[in-house]
Amino acid sequence: MADPDDLWWQSAVFYQVYPRSFADSDGDGVGDLDGLADRLDHLEQLGVDGIWLNPVTVSPMADHGYDVADPRDIDPLFGGTAAFERLITAAHARGIKVTMDVVPNHSSSQHPWFQDALAAGPGSAERDRYYFRDGRGPGGKLPPNNWESVFGGPAWTRVTEPDGKPGQWYLHLFDTEQPDLNWDNPEIFDDFEKTLRFWLERGVDGFRIDVAHGMAKPPGLPDAPEAGVEILRHTDDDPRFNRPHVHAIHRDIRAVMDDYPAAVTVGEVWVHDNAQWAEYVRHDELHLGFNFRLTRTEFDATEIREAVQNSLEAAALEDATPTWTLANHDVGREVTRYGGGEVGLRRAKAMLMLMLALPGAVFLYNGEELGLPDVDLPDEVLQDPTWERSGHTERGRDRCRVPLPWSGETPPFGFSSNPDTWLPMPADWARLTVAKQRADPGSTLSFFRTALELRRSRAEFGGAEIEWLPSADQAVVFRRSGGLLCVLNAGEEPVALPPGEVILTSAPLVSGELPADSAAWLV
Numbered sequence: 015m016a017d018p019d020d021l022w023w024q025s026a027v028f029y030q031v032y033p034r035s036f037a038d039s040d041g042d043g044v045g046d047l048d049g050l051a052d053r054l055d056h057l058e059q060l061g062v063d064g065i066w067l068n069p070v071t072v073s074p075m076a077d078h079g080y081d082v083a084d085p086r087d088i089d090p091l092f093g094g095t096a097a098f099e100r101l102i103t104a105a106h107a108r109g110i111k112v113t114m115d116v117v118p119n120h121s122s123s124q125h126p127w128f129q130d131a132l133a134a135g136p137g138s139a140e141r142d143r144y145y146f147r148d149g150r151g152p153g154g155k156l157p158p159n160n161w162e163s164v165f166g167g168p169a170w171t172r173v174t175e176p177d178g179k180p181g182q183w184y185l186h187l188f189d190t191e192q193p194d195l196n197w198d199n200p201e202i203f204d205d206f207e208k209t210l211r212f213w214l215e216r217g218v219d220g221f222r223i224d225v226a227h228g229m230a231k232p233p234g235l236p237d238a239p240e241a242g243v244e245i246l247r248h249t250d251d252d253p254r255f256n257r258p259h260v261h262a263i264h265r266d267i268r269a270v271m272d273d274y275p276a277a278v279t280v281g282e283v284w285v286h287d288n289a290q291w292a293e294y295v296r297h298d299e300l301h302l303g304f305n306f307r308l309t310r311t312e313f314d315a316t317e318i319r320e321a322v323q324n325s326l327e328a329a330a331l332e333d334a335t336p337t338w339t340l341a342n343h344d345v346g347r348e349v350t351r352y353g354g355g356e357v358g359l360r361r362a363k364a365m366l367m368l369m370l371a372l373p374g375a376v377f378l379y380n381g382e383e384l385g386l387p388d389v390d391l392p393d394e395v396l397q398d399p400t401w402e403r404s405g406h407t408e409r410g411r412d413r414c415r416v417p418l419p420w421s422g423e424t425p426p427f428g429f430s431s432n433p434d435t436w437l438p439m440p441a442d443w444a445r446l447t448v449a450k451q452r453a454d455p456g457s458t459l460s461f462f463r464t465a466l467e468l469r470r471s472r473a474e475f476g477g478a479e480i481e482w483l484p485s486a487d488q489a490v491v492f493r494r495s496g497g498l499l500c501v502l503n504a505g506e507e508p509v510a511l512p513p514g515e516v517i518l519t520s521a522p523l524v525s526g527e528l529p530a531d532s533a534a535w536l537v
Contacts, residue, residue: 020275020276022063022064022111022276022278023064023220023278023280023301023302023335023375024335024374024375025373025374025375026063026064026111026375026376027061027062027063027064027370027375027376027378027466027469028062028063028064028065028066028113028280028375028376028377028378029057029060029062029064029065029066029377029378029380030065030066030068030342030343030377030378030379030380031050031065031066031067031068031380032045032068032343032379032380032415033045033046033047033050033067033068033070033092034068034078034415034417034436035380035381035415035416035417035418035429035436035437036049036050036053036380036417036418037049037050037052037053037418037420037429037430038417038426038429038430038431038432038435039052039093040093041430041431041432042091042430042432043426043430043432043434043435043436044091044430044435044436045092045417045429045430046091046092046093046097047070047088047092047093047097047098047100047101048093048097048100048101050065050067050101051097051100051101051104051105053420054104054105054108054110056448057108057110058108058109058110059463060383060459060462060463060466061463061466061467061470062110062378062466063109063110063111064110064111064112064113064219064220065105065110065111065112065113066113066114066115066222066280066377067112067113067114067115068115068343069082069114069115069117069224070088070089070092070098070114070115071083071084071085071086071087071088071089072084072085072087072088072089073089073122074122074123074124074191075089075091076122076123076189076190076191076192076399077188077189077191077192077399078397078415079115080115080117080188080192080224081120081121081122081123081124081189081191081192082117082121082122082125083121083122083124083125083126084125085116085117085205085206085209086208086209086212086213098216099216102216102217102218103217106217111219111220112217112218112219113218113219113220113221113222113278113280114213114218114221114222115221115222115224116206116209116210116221116222116223116224117224117225118195118197118202118206118223118224118225118228118229118263119187119194119195119224119225119228119229120186120187120188120192120193120194120195121192121193121195122191122192123190123191123192123193124191127140127143127144128144128193131143131144131146131184132173132176133176135175135176135181136148136175136181136182141182142196142199143195143196143199143201143202144184144185144193144194144195144196145184145185145193145194145196145231145235146173146182146183146184147170147182147183147184147185147235148182148183149172149182149183153180154180154181154182154183155180157169157170157172157183158170158183158185158235159235159236159237159238160237160238161185161187161235161237161238161253161254162238163186163187163188163189163403164187164188164248165188165189165399165400165403165404166400166403166404166405166407166408167403167404167405169185169186169187169254170183170184170185170186171183171184171186171190185231185235187228187254188399189399189403194228194231195229196231197229197230197231197263198231203263203266206267207266207270210267210270210271211270211273214274214277218277219276219277219278220271220277220278220279220280220301221277221278221279221280222279222280222281222282223267223279223280223281223282223300224282225255225282226260226264226281226282226283226294226300226303227255227256227260227281227282227283227284227285227294228254228255228260229260229263230257230258230259230260230262230263231253231254231257232253232257235253236253238252238253238254239251248284249286250285250286250287250290255284256285256290261293261294261296261299264281264294264299264300265298265299267279267299268298268299268300269298271301278301278302279300279301279302280300280301280302280303280304280337281294281295281300281302281303281304282304283300283303283304283305284306288324288327288328288331289331291303291305291328292328292329292331292332292334293332295329295332295334295335296332296334297332297333301335302334302335302337302375303334303337304337304339304377305325305328305329305336305337305338306339306345307321307324307325308321308322308325308338308339308340308365308369309339309340309341309342309345309348310345313352313353313361313365313504313531314488314504315485315487315488315489315490315502315504315505318365318368318490318502318504319482319490322368322372322480322490322492323482325337325338326372326373326480329374335374335375336372336373336374336375337374337375337376337377338369338372338374338375338376338377339369339376339377339378339379340362340365340366340369340379340382341379341382341414342377342379343379343411343414343415344411345414346388346411346413346414347379347381347382347386347387347388347414348361348362348365348382349362349385349386349387349388350387350388350413352365354387357531358387359385359458360520360521360531360532361504361531362382362385363385363458363461363520363521363532363533364502364503364504364520364521364531364532364533365502365533366382366462366465366520367465367500367502367518367520367533367534367535368490368500368502368533370465370466370469370475371469371475371492371494371498371500371535372480372494373477373478373479373480373494373495379414380418381418382462383458383459383462383463384418384419384446384447384448384451384458384459385446385458386416386418386443386446388413388414389413389414389416389437389439389440390413391409391412391413391416391437391438393406395412395437395438396409396410396412397410397412397436397437398410398411398412412437415437416437416438416439416440417429417430417435417436417437417439418448419439419443419444419446419447419448420447420448420449421447421448421449421450422444422447422449423444424441424444425438425439425440425441425443426439427439427443427444427447428447428448428449446458461520464518465518468517468518468535472498472517472537473496473497474494474496474497474498474537475494475496475498476494476495476496476497477494477495477496477497478495479494479495480492480493480494480495481493481495483499483512485501485509486505486509487505488503488504488505488506488509489501489502489503489504489505489509490502490504491512497537498535498536498537499512499514499535499536499537500533500534500535501528501533501534501536502532502533503528503529503530503531503532503533504530504531505530506530507530508524508525508527508528508529508530509527509528510526510527510528511523511526511527511528511534511536512536513536514536514537515536515537516534516535516536517535517536517537518534518535519532519533519534519535520532520533520534
């Protein structure tokens with residue numbers, strides 16, 4: 015039987031750190047690992063179990079670290095390997111696990127392998143590590159197929175050959191500087207295994223696997239049935255992703271992870287069909303798979319109930335642990351999605367309570383605990399490659415990546431000693447700083463800390479099942495099998511609460527009833 019300590023991730027609260035935006039220790043305006051280590055008290059007091067760290071390995075930063083040039087070294091921008099080791103030690107001393115992003119689908123164009131491939135020429139073993147193909151049409155002037163980049167524009171770029179002439183094309187499902195790796199080549203897995211073991215031996219507690227439904231490509235790379243796919247979105251039958259033989263890759267990864275039984279893999283799985291999604295969390299594949307339905311759900315009782323039920327059913331197909339998240343560095347902040355301002359914040363707090371009441375693992379995004387909204391940034395500061403690749407039609411994801419405010423009355427709010435932060439911080443965040451909220455028992459931060467403490471300490475949050483209870487049209491009511499009762503009011507009028515002791519509400523009750531845009535826990 016598995017050691018319970020080895021299954022810590024089944025009910026964990028993970029805190030996603032976008033390292034560029036968390037805390038800057040050296041005054042360059044970009045967050046780093048020593049900045050994170052210096053702020054671990056905040057995470058300990060918040061009550062999280064683990065950190066998910068966005069990419070910090072060596073990278074030219076064309077896509078803020080998701081273009082990896084050396085997967086087994088920490089970029090100097092974030093403090094180098096010594097800073098990473100200090101972070102691991104400091105986090106573990108506080109009982110906080112550390113998981114990190116790995117990026118198996120592609121490398122940086124600055125990776126030595128890709129540079130070797132450019133120099134070696136067509137037909138070489140070096141090029142077989144990637145997808146180099148001859149072009150179509152007269153002189154090979156057209157891309158090998160009609161695939162588009164997730165970030166916009168074609169998914170192929172033509173190279174100049176060593177003889178100086180236009181030559182083959184290479185595949186990049188994301189940015190031009192992120193060539194896709196050919197996972198049919200056994201060298202790719204062999205190197206990836208080295209990366210996994212390298213970090214696990216240094217104390218890392220697991221990995222979030224970027225584009226976990228990618229890697230495998232269809233034989234022959236046929237045209238997609240539809241050109242002109244939506245930027246940053248795709249369907250389950252898109253030939254670029256979710257190919258059946260990706261599961262053999264995940265089984266190989268799991269075989270490595272099984273040598274480290276307390277470590278966890280979390281897959282970024284943008285697959286909508288429940289049966290197909292569940293295949294990724296079979297007992298010999300990923301431990302956890304992100305289910306993003308709540309990030310695509312409006313603040314509507316029917317939609318919320320359906321998203322929760324659907325997510326539970328998907329996980330149950332393989333007896334897997336459900337996962338829940340409301341926001342991340344790619345999808346934007348829920349305060350803004352739910353209407354912005356006070357309404358958006360009220361709804362975000364209510365949804366946090368609903369999410370924490372559910373069985374499974376929870377992922378919070380840094381700044382969520384402060385009630386941060388998306389930021390409407392001026393065009394000239396945008397850095398997401400989507401902005402340029404889309405011809406300035408898609409503003410990208412910078413809006414939810416603005417640095418966190420820690421203290422003070424003016425930017426950079428203690429995030430850095432340098433006012434020229436990598437993305438500008440809005441002046442009106444003075445009211446949202448950690449220091450200001452920590453001193454206010456009525457703040458969003460205080461609410462998060464209370465909610466997480468109750469989830470951690472109350473036996474009623476146990477049990478793997480929920481039961482839906484009768485409710486008003488715009489209410490969501492369920493009982494956790496451990497005994498917790500959760501009520502969310504997505505309507506416009508107050509609703510009566512069922513019998514029980516109220517242990518937390520996201521807004522004050524009105525004449526004993528739960529007001530609009532709020533939630534309650536009862537036992």
